[in-house]
Amino acid sequence: DDRAPNSKRIEMPFCTDGYSLRFYSKAEGDSVEVNLTAAIARHQTDGDTVDDLLSNCTATLRTLKTIDRGKVNYISAGFDSRAARQEKLQVQDAIVKALADERFVLLYQPIYNLERERITHCECLVRMVTENGKLLSPAAFMDIAKNNGLMPRIDYLVLKMALRQLRDWADNNIHLKLSVNVTAVTFESERFVQQLQRLLYETGASGSQLIFEIVETEAINNLDSAKALCDRLAKLDIQIAFDDFGIGFTSFEYLRDLPVDFIKIDQSFIRYLYKRKSDQLLVKSMVDMALALGKKIVAEGVEDDGSADLLRDMGVHYLQGYYISRPKRVNEIDLNYSMPTL
Numbered sequence: 001d002d003r004a005p006n007s008k009r010i011e012m013p014f015c016t017d018g019y020s021l022r023f024y025s026k027a028e029g030d031s032v033e034v035n036l037t038a039a040i041a042r043h044q045t046d047g048d049t050v051d052d053l054l055s056n057c058t059a060t061l062r063t064l065k066t067i068d069r070g071k072v073n074y075i076s077a078g079f080d081s082r083a084a085r086q087e088k089l090q091v092q093d094a095i096v097k098a099l100a101d102e103r104f105v106l107l108y109q110p111i112y113n114l115e116r117e118r119i120t121h122c123e124c125l126v127r128m129v130t131e132n133g134k135l136l137s138p139a140a141f142m143d144i145a146k147n148n149g150l151m152p153r154i155d156y157l158v159l160k161m162a163l164r165q166l167r168d169w170a171d172n173n174i175h176l177k178l179s180v181n182v183t184a185v186t187f188e189s190e191r192f193v194q195q196l197q198r199l200l201y202e203t204g205a206s207g208s209q210l211i212f213e214i215v216e217t218e219a220i221n222n223l224d225s226a227k228a229l230c231d232r233l234a235k236l237d238i239q240i241a242f243d244d245f246g247i248g249f250t251s252f253e254y255l256r257d258l259p260v261d262f263i264k265i266d267q268s269f270i271r272y273l274y275k276r277k278s279d280q281l282l283v284k285s286m287v288d289m290a291l292a293l294g295k296k297i298v299a300e301g302v303e304d305d306g307s308a309d310l311l312r313d314m315g316v317h318y319l320q321g322y323y324i325s326r327p328k329r330v331n332e333i334d335l336n337y338s339m340p341t342l
Helices: 050-063 084-099 142-148 150-173 192-203 221-233 251-257 276-292 303-314
Strands: 022-027 031-036 038-040 072-074 103-112 118-129 176-180 210-215 240-243 262-264 297-300
Touching: 038 050, 050 210, 050 262, 072 150, 072 297, 084 150, 118 150, 118 303, 142 150, 150 176, 150 192, 150 303, 192 221, 221 240, 240 251, 251 276, 262 276, 276 297, 276 303
Parallel strands: 038 072, 118 176, 176 210, 210 240, 240 262, 262 297
Antiparallel strands: 022 031, 103 118
């Protein structure tokens, strides 16, 4: 069949002589439905060898198990080829080795306090170091780490490095806070607080200098348990920042129900703020609501003085972005930075 992959046949049930390949059986009060699902790959288009064709079909069927059954499906142009899957396995292996060797480093992006007119904390941004010394951004490995259950290991390694840096600053009479990103799977783990307390004890860092950033788009699964965890962290003097605020449907529900200290307005609303009236109206509404609820506000993605001026006038407390500083290694941060007068 040489019909195009986007043929309507893709959406039709797999039929033989007019009957769908769904079988229903009822015996002795028990009922069972069996669905047969098919994947079709084209020689040369979707693989040149039998092994490639079977591998690609198997991967497609594995995906369809949780999506749609009882139909015939052509492999689409966007599917993961065998070569792409092998490449992901190589990246996964590289992540595991980097974890074993602790080949992850932190860069620090300063966050400017408009009221105090100085840098008061930094966000930790993780990079993976390859075996040949190249730095990889999270875009190169984070999704694969998430899909293979490796994020808790990365989260705890990042947390340990951040706490060591806090202790080092404290020993040198430098009073900066650090924001650390924590994925939902780690944040909601029953062992999270226990592991955190162990790391605080081992490093000698103070919880009062720590801010956890949680991301709505990571889909907090249980709002009640997340709220209880925030309360437990507050007892350790640890603050919570709600990251990527505004880009999800549940942002305002979380703002209402979670005892967070900061909201970080997503950079997609900030990057062109000076040029877009619609973004200005949206950001102003977010700021007004957050202020009414007593939250501190961080604007991410600030890249020009015009946007910085608008954000100050709106009542935003902190600015983060290339206008202030790019992410840097710890010894490159200008702790005495003062923003130009607006």
